Amino acid sequence: ETGVTQTPRHLVMGMTNKKSLKCEQHLGHNAMYWYKQSAKKPLELMFVYSLEERVENNSVPSRFSPECPNSSHLFLHLHTLQPEDSALYLCASSPGQGAAYGYTFGSGTRLTVV
Amino acid sequence: SQQGEEDPQALSIQEGENATMNCSYKTSINNLQWYRQNSGRGLVHLILIRSNEREKHSGRLRVTLDTSKKSSSLLITASRAADTASYFCATDGGDMRFGAGTRLTVKP
Numbered sequence: 001e002t003g004v005t006q007t008p009r010h011l012v013m014g015m016t017n018k019k020s021l022k023c024e025q026h027l028g029h030n031a032m033y034w035y036k037q038s039a040k041k042p043l044e045l046m047f048v049y050s051l052e053e054r055v056e057n058n059s060v061p062s063r064f065s066p067e068c069p070n071s072s073h074l075f076l077h078l079h080t081l082q083p084e085d086s087a088l089y090l091c092a093s094s095p096g097q098g099a100a101y102g103y104t105f106g107s108g109t110r111l112t113v114v
Numbered sequence: 115s116q117q118g119e120e121d122p123q124a125l126s127i128q129e130g131e132n133a134t135m136n137c138s139y140k141t142s143i144n145n146l147q148w149y150r151q152n153s154g155r156g157l158v159h160l161i162l163i164r165s166n167e168r169e170k171h172s173g174r175l176r177v178t179l180d181t182s183k184k185s186s187s188l189l190i191t192a193s194r195a196a197d198t199a200s201y202f203c204a205t206d207g208g209d210m211r212f213g214a215g216t217r218l219t220v221k222p
Binding site: 102110 | 144154211212214
């Protein structure tokens, strides 16, 4: 275990469903991130939270809605997804925002939209 | 922000051989990092090299950085089947940006 826990590990959802991905870290990190990894494409940075405030949103469709209730938890709420949203969603954390130190990643949630 | 680009896209070697992967980037950096990803899992941080460093070692890993050429290389010596994974470089232009990775296969 890396110290960053993502649940569920696998999720299959229909295009009209609403579901949430959860990420939890107890490393004392102040920044958390959502990345999307599609087959044979670079990881896409979706959202950045620093001290529970969203600091970056990289033109992500509104059907993805993040929530960071405290520095240890990060959610990604999903609704009305498309088949092309099927991917591995990775959560990461770091001591502070930015890349001065290594990121710690969770094992990801494999999402399939049917 | 800009991301690193790894080369080659795929590499297949025999156990015991050395594996070399390269990374190029476009803008100035403070540091460059290498990560490893086993199939369908999260990324694991391997090593960070700062812009004022030229070479860094960690076990069987050796990373070099040439800021004049804006490139880095990751060398895995005496490879093992368990080294089979995808390897990514990432640069610190703001938040971490990753390339598409090099898929390394080590055959027993």
